[in-house]
Amino acid sequence: MTAQQAIRLEMKQISIEFPGVKALDNVDFATETGSSHALIGANGAGKSTLMKVLSGAYSHYTGEIYIDGQLVHIRSPKDAKDLGIQIVYQEVDTALIPYLTVGENIMLDDTVNDMGKKQLMNWKRIHINAKATLERMNVKVPTKKLVSELTLAEKQMVLIARAITKKCRFLILDEPTAPLSHSETEELFRIVRDLKQDNVGVIFISHRLPELFEICDEITVMRDGRFVIKQRIADTSQNEVVEHMLGKKMGDQFPKIPIEIGGANFEVKGLSDRGKLRNINFNVRKGEIIGLAGLVGAGKTELCKALFGASRLETGELVLQQRKLSIRNCNEAVKLGIALVPEERRKEGILVQESVASNLSVASLSKFCVSRTFLQFGKEKKEARRLIQELGIKTPNELAKVKNLSGGNQQKVAIGKWLTTDAEVYIFDEPTKGVDVGAKKDIFKLISQLAQQGKSVIYASCELSEIIGITDRVYVLYDGQIVKELSTSATNEEELLFYSTGGK
Ligand SMILES: Nc1ncnc2c1ncn2[C@@H]1O[C@H](COP(=O)(O)OP(=O)(O)OP(=O)(O)O)[C@@H](O)[C@H]1O
Numbered sequence: 001m002t003a004q005q006a007i008r009l010e011m012k013q014i015s016i017e018f019p020g021v022k023a024l025d026n027v028d029f030a031t032e033t034g035s036s037h038a039l040i041g042a043n044g045a046g047k048s049t050l051m052k053v054l055s056g057a058y059s060h061y062t063g064e065i066y067i068d069g070q071l072v073h074i075r076s077p078k079d080a081k082d083l084g085i086q087i088v089y090q091e092v093d094t095a096l097i098p099y100l101t102v103g104e105n106i107m108l109d110d111t112v113n114d115m116g117k118k119q120l121m122n123w124k125r126i127h128i129n130a131k132a133t134l135e136r137m138n139v140k141v142p143t144k145k146l147v148s149e150l151t152l153a154e155k156q157m158v159l160i161a162r163a164i165t166k167k168c169r170f171l172i173l174d175e176p177t178a179p180l181s182h183s184e185t186e187e188l189f190r191i192v193r194d195l196k197q198d199n200v201g202v203i204f205i206s207h208r209l210p211e212l213f214e215i216c217d218e219i220t221v222m223r224d225g226r227f228v229i230k231q232r233i234a235d236t237s238q239n240e241v242v243e244h245m246l247g248k249k250m251g252d253q254f255p256k257i258p259i260e261i262g263g264a265n266f267e268v269k270g271l272s273d274r275g276k277l278r279n280i281n282f283n284v285r286k287g288e289i290i291g292l293a294g295l296v297g298a299g300k301t302e303l304c305k306a307l308f309g310a311s312r313l314e315t316g317e318l319v320l321q322q323r324k325l326s327i328r329n330c331n332e333a334v335k336l337g338i339a340l341v342p343e344e345r346r347k348e349g350i351l352v353q354e355s356v357a358s359n360l361s362v363a364s365l366s367k368f369c370v371s372r373t374f375l376q377f378g379k380e381k382k383e384a385r386r387l388i389q390e391l392g393i394k395t396p397n398e399l400a401k402v403k404n405l406s407g408g409n410q411q412k413v414a415i416g417k418w419l420t421t422d423a424e425v426y427i428f429d430e431p432t433k434g435v436d437v438g439a440k441k442d443i444f445k446l447i448s449q450l451a452q453q454g455k456s457v458i459y460a461s462c463e464l465s466e467i468i469g470i471t472d473r474v475y476v477l478y479d480g481q482i483v484k485e486l487s488t489s490a491t492n493e494e495e496l497l498f499y500s501t502g503g504k
Pocket residue numbers: 018019021022023041042043044045046047048049050090394395404405406407408409434436
């Protein structure tokens with residue numbers, strides 16, 4: 001067989017159950033090497049689970065897998081790796097060892113194997129091999145740097161490098177672009193195209209449809225644990241795919257409720273932190289949604305955290321309802337009526353080992369307590385059930401652990417927990433990351449409802465279409481400074497991009 005001959009992969013009638021959930025129900029999936037295949041579906045549709053079956057993370061599924069027409073047995077990660085199936089998981093952070101170097105992380109399997117056989121590690125060989133792979137990908141990260149010092153994008157590249165240092169016929173990328181900027185995404189696409197040239201089959205999960213249409217040859221749509229349709233990208237459209245995904249037409253993505261904007265509410269004066277931010281001034285009125293636009297790295301997350309008391313300010317004043325706030329930590333921020341839905345939800349937004357109900361009540365515990373001491377479980381559960389309904393959180397019940405929810409549903413929990421608090425100022429930092437198009441619409445609706453109740457909303461995002469879609473006013477951040485203020489109705493994505501990239 002020549003190297004370029006396509007090898008076919010087929011998954012037939014795959015089913016799997018978890019307590020209370022039939023996650024996959026007779027799913028068929030097929031793709032081949034030398035092509036890229038998109039896998040799409042709403043949050044909780046079963047995409048990650050299907051790919052975990054393929055990469056050997058679960059042994060208790062039913063159904064058959066064929067490679068090149070041969071029935072294969074995949075019941076452990078080793079089985080999958082031996083067959084050349086590699087995966088980069090959705091949760092980038094947990095997949096790397098932070099206090100090992102880039103090189104050690106890339107060569108992790110070899111490192112472990114080496115240790116089994118010999119007493120001395122060949123560190124030189126580890127770094128030489130890791131460097132060769134990074135060079136092949138044209139990625140410039142020093143192999144001796146600690147992983148803990150990398151950006152999310154660099155971590156993503158390290159994970160891909162780890163996957164392709166070994167035999168790799170099929171590479172699964174589960175939402176690889178969620179943390180990446182536009183230019184980093186382009187870089188990733190270049191790598192995907194090179195891998196296709198090398199006759200690797202890439203399976204690509206993403207909620208960003210334009211991306212899938214740019215990089216993929218075929219698309220498989222799933223809904224509620226079932227296979228819906230497989231099409232060639234050239235033969236379908238983004239609208240058609242969304243319809244297959246949701247089982248209905250979507251309609252207007254930004255359900256804007258007309259809101260009367262009130263008086264001054266929250267004001268930031270001359271804020272600088274010890275690192276990134278310099279002399280930030282802005283204000284939000286009652287019932288107003290303001291956007292913080294800017295590229296990845298512009299300082300949006302730093303600003304959101306600074307407003308929430310999560311970092312030390314050098315100078316600056318926060319004023320809420322004409323009262324000067326003194327916020328020394330997040331706890332004080334919550335008490336004073338400031339809520340933050342953080343960007344890195346698994347690390348900062350939720351308690352993954354706890355139940356959905358505990359997560360939803362944790363930001364407003366006193367509401368569920370008698371005499372500030374005894375938690376009323378009944379009340380907590382009832383409120384949790386209401387939020388699960390309102391946000392469409394896919395979970396067997398309110399007592400399920402958050403770690404068992406799909407990525408997008410974890411994000412909904414991170415948002416839901418603030419809806420039980422009576423905050424005055426709501427800060428959202430990239431809230432739609434990893435959220436499907438239907439759920440995004442629900443989130444936009446909730447944000448509009450907050451504004452309708454007279455709350456002040458700060459919406460930070462690098463998705464300019466979202467900024468244009470839901471905000472009233474926009475501040476553009478560039479290199480830690482606000483460089484422009486614009487009225488949303490009088491601007492467009494091009495103008496925002498112009499100022500976001502340092503245009504004057
Ligand atoms: N280990 C587990 N225990 C219990 N339930 C699980 C487990 N893994 C997945 N599930 C459930 O299976 C369903 C499918 O989840 P999966 O993570 O595959 O969704 P997904 O399509 O990847 O969604 P997302 O776009 O949000 O990442 C969900 O309802 C989820 O809660």
